[in-house]
Amino acid sequence: MISKSAYTEQELISSLKCNSREAFEYLYDHYASALYGIIMKIVKDEDKAADVMQDSFLKIWKNIGSYNVEKGTLFTWILNVARNTAIDRLRLDVKNEKSVSWDTVIESDLGNNVVFNPIPATIDIRAIVASLLPEKSVLIDLVYFQGYTHEEVSEKLSLPLGTVKSRIRKALNELREIFDVHSFTLRAA
Known part of the structure; x- marks a missing residue:
């Protein structure tokens, strides 16, 4: 199957909702750098940002069916998925830092x-x-x-x-x- 070099937003959304691997690769190729920049601004760590990026695209893949064109553009939706995933990671890290093992307290x-x-x-x-x-x-x-x-x-x-x-x-x-x-x-x- 030949990969499509360009999609309109509507074609991309339709293809993603049909679980098209090519459409997903196109989405990643065209939006990953923008999402990574936002994620890095939130988590401020390259390793964590890479993990969040992977988690974000997994969530996008799994939840693309819930995307609603009437509520905003595809980019806005995937940006919010990435942003929320990064914030969740940050909260988890803060929570883990605050938890103290009583064995270490003298x-x-x-x-x-x-x-x-x-x-x-x-x-x-x-x-x-x-x-x-x-x-x-x-x-x-x-x-x-x-x-x-x-x-x-x-x-x-x-x-x-x-x-x-x-x-x-x-x-x-x-x-x-x-x-x-x-x-x-x-x-x-």
């Missing part, structure tokens, strides 16, 4: 501060809520501990619904601040 690496993340069941949330102003703590108690709806609390306490919702929102913000400020950091003794 006690002296922890320093003088030890962060204590208590099990939620062991925190006395009711005591923390009780430290709020009574007008807020009562609302939190009724809604979150006793299961009342905002409307039911409004009727029970003869308060406007807007006031109930506003006070609950303010109370929740105060509770967030309490947890953020204290963050349960303990000094090692």
Whole structure:
């Protein structure tokens, strides 16, 4: 079979959707350098860029059937496939860098501060809520501990619904601040 030297975009799309090897080779020959340039700008490593390039063209080959002419040009679509593949690779690399094997952490690496993340069941949330102003703590108690709806609390306490919702929102913000400020950091003794 003789390879076609030029395709219109529509012919190329049709041939790719028919899994034409020649069309795919044409696509690679004409677009690989542009895609590689974009990939390199994202991953900044030649070996990784080569891997991403291969993964990108594999995704293009497998997913060409999902390409929709009405949503953009073929180049835009393959560029997005390559860009997203590169970003996924970058995220995976960052995630792998952040994961630490506990076998490699020694006690002296922890320093003088030890962060204590208590099990939620062991925190006395009711005591923390009780430290709020009574007008807020009562609302939190009724809604979150006793299961009342905002409307039911409004009727029970003869308060406007807007006031109930506003006070609950303010109370929740105060509770967030309490947890953020204290963050349960303990000094090692």
